[in-house]
């Protein structure tokens with residue numbers, strides 16, 4: 001059966017002046033509606049490439065990316081994105097930054113309604129009282145919280161996060177993991193999280209996809225459904241093949 005996000009047999013190479021650079025060589029990922037899919041793999045294995053294919057910024061050379069029954073062939077407004085270094089408009093307040101996607105996706109929505117939606121999300125991530133601040137007045141972790149709100153404010157079909165917590169210190173990062181879980185509990189969304197932090201992938205993911213090899217393939221699909229006190233042991237093989245051993 002086709003999944004909400006269905007990535008089948010995807011192959012992709014970049015054209016470079018030294019000829020084609022194959023990056024993905026047979027990617028199979030299926031994500032159900034409301035599921036959280038974490039994708040891990042070493043640097044350069046094609047994780048960001050995968051996000052570009054799902055968001056429609058690029059088309060695969062072979063195979064298909066299908067989102068809710070429709071092949072993704074051009075950039076979509078219904079995708080929410082979050083990155084390691086969120087870009088915010090410095091001349092706008094945090095609240096206005098979070099409201100931005102609504103101005104694009106829901107131009108008919110009244111200002112009060114947009115504000116209410118953005119305010120509600122900011123409160124959920126612990127930024128109540130910071131609505132009127134400028135982005136530069138916030139810490140890195142707070143800016144990332146605001147960028148999460150902005151990424152889901154318009155209820156996108158899928159939230160794609162490309163190493164969103166990579167630049168944060170460990171304490172802040174783990175706080176944000178919990179915030180992600182709280183957000184999901186309050187408001188279910190379908191998510192693809194790119195990370196090279198295996199702990200993060202297992203903490204947040206309903207399934208973990210391990211990409212490895214050059215060009216990369218789907219190496220393992222792990223259904224994560226472990227008790228809260230779960231522990232994992234992680235081994236890296238010489239070719240940076242990540243293996244997850246569940247104890």
Ligand code: ADP
Pocket residue numbers: 014015016021023041042043044045046047048049050
């Ligand atoms: P990851 O996000 O896993 O670190 P990327 O998807 O960014 O990996 O990149 C995969 C490989 O493709 C890398 O070797 C990178 O240098 C190369 N690459 C990425 N984008 C381009 C591009 N636009 N043109 C040529 N090569 C690229």
Ligand code: MG
Pocket residue numbers: 047048049162
């Ligand atoms: Mg990347």
